[in-house]
Amino acid sequence: MRITTILVNDVPKAAVRPNDRKDLGRFLRNGHRYLSAGAADVVVTHRDADEQEAARWQSALQLHTAWGGSEETFFGIPL
Numbered sequence: 001m002r003i004t005t006i007l008v009n010d011v012p013k014a015a016v017r018p019n020d021r022k023d024l025g026r027f028l029r030n031g032h033r034y035l036s037a038g039a040a041d042v043v044v045t046h047r048d049a050d051e052q053e054a055a056r057w058q059s060a061l062q063l064h065t066a067w068g069g070s071e072e073t074f075f076g077i078p079l
Contacts, residue, residue: 016076
């Protein structure tokens with residue numbers, strides 16, 4: 001999948017690259033408490049990452065692979 005930006009109340013919070021839509025759905029469901037910081041009235045959505053967000057994700061991936069991590073095991077970063 002493409003690099004995706006996770007938005008909380010329309011504010012970018014994370015850039016991720018899920019393996020498939022099921023993976024994205026699982027992250028949104030399981031990460032809701034983290035993303036909402038415990039607040040009850042939040043709306044969590046997603047969209048394709050813009051160039052700047054994708055560049056930050058790519059930079060973090062390069063750091064991840066520099067220590068020996070693989071691209072398949074890298075998911076995302078907070079924005």
